[in-house]
Amino acid sequence: MSIDWNGVTHVTKVDPAEELPSDLALLDRTDLVIVGGSDDVTEENTLAVLERLRSAHPELPLFQEPYSASHVSSATVEAVDALSVPAVYNGDRDNFVSKHVEFFTEIARKPDEAFGAGLPVVGEYVRSKGREAVADLAEKVLGEAYVVQNLDSEAAAESGVDAAYTPEQVAGAALATESFYGFEVFYVEYSGTYGGPEDVEAAATHLDDTVLLYGGGIRTQEQTEEILDAGADAVVVGDVFHEDPDAYLRTVPE
Numbered sequence: 001m002s003i004d005w006n007g008v009t010h011v012t013k014v015d016p017a018e019e020l021p022s023d024l025a026l027l028d029r030t031d032l033v034i035v036g037g038s039d040d041v042t043e044e045n046t047l048a049v050l051e052r053l054r055s056a057h058p059e060l061p062l063f064q065e066p067y068s069a070s071h072v073s074s075a076t077v078e079a080v081d082a083l084s085v086p087a088v089y090n091g092d093r094d095n096f097v098s099k100h101v102e103f104f105t106e107i108a109r110k111p112d113e114a115f116g117a118g119l120p121v122v123g124e125y126v127r128s129k130g131r132e133a134v135a136d137l138a139e140k141v142l143g144e145a146y147v148v149q150n151l152d153s154e155a156a157a158e159s160g161v162d163a164a165y166t167p168e169q170v171a172g173a174a175l176a177t178e179s180f181y182g183f184e185v186f187y188v189e190y191s192g193t194y195g196g197p198e199d200v201e202a203a204a205t206h207l208d209d210t211v212l213l214y215g216g217g218i219r220t221q222e223q224t225e226e227i228l229d230a231g232a233d234a235v236v237v238g239d240v241f242h243e244d245p246d247a248y249l250r251t252v253p254e
């Protein structure tokens, strides 16, 4: 999958388990929307939100970020431009390897084989569309290298993170991504709290082809500018979109 990241500096992360603001014109100045979250997310609420966003903003790039294969179906895949799948460097083995191998094992199975109980939604997708579903999915999947730095966040609990990386380790993870793993995105995640520019600076030194995203606690334009100045390609703004529309609008860069 290759997305045109040129000009993408502001990304909005919409949580399908939260209420959408009534006026979706709020999204006029964002460059990309990612739909995903840690708690109470289902295939059904994801699809409902994707459809509302697509009809309000047909031209806005739209991603689904699943944290489990059960959030993915033929309908969600068809509704998005990309399926951005996290791999958490400082998480447990499940969240860097096992969930992915399980997901792709299900996709890779022959369509006429019986599907196990594990991944019924993905299995149904492959069964209903046949082998081209595999190519279809592969075409839309985009890997996101995550470093989860706020130990108090749901994202940390969910992905088995028990220690944050030092800036030196962030730099190492970035270099590994750029030169070895090849994920399209490197994501410095401070979900729920503002982490400042230090990790972004550390990562940016080693990233050239990889897109660098920072998310966590962004509530002002000064924070956005500080992160972009540190070398991020874009900020990701989540909670404030649901909680405070005026503050959300102030996070958009000049």
Ligand SMILES: CC(C)=CCC/C(C)=C/CC/C(C)=C/CC/C(C)=C/COP(=O)(O)OP(=O)(O)O
Residues within 6 Å of the ligand: 015, 036, 037, 038, 039, 065, 066, 067, 068, 069, 072, 085, 086, 087, 088, 094, 095, 096, 099, 100, 103, 146, 148, 152, 153, 154, 155, 156, 158, 159, 191, 192, 238
């Ligand atoms: C194989 C497939 C399709 C999925 C697995 C993908 C993996 C490994 C996901 C790991 C889970 C994880 C940490 C995802 C991070 C992205 C995420 C959902 C962050 C958002 O968390 P918030 O909902 O903002 O957290 P808070 O509730 O703390 O605000």
Ligand SMILES: O=P(O)(O)OC[C@@H](O)CO
Residues within 6 Å of the ligand: 013, 189, 190, 191, 192, 193, 214, 215, 216, 217, 218, 236, 237, 238, 239, 240
């Ligand atoms: O919700 P906030 O703190 O804005 O964080 C955004 C995003 O990085 C969460 O995955």
Ligand SMILES: [Mg+2]
Residues within 6 Å of the ligand: 191, 192, 238, 239
């Ligand atoms: Mg959040």
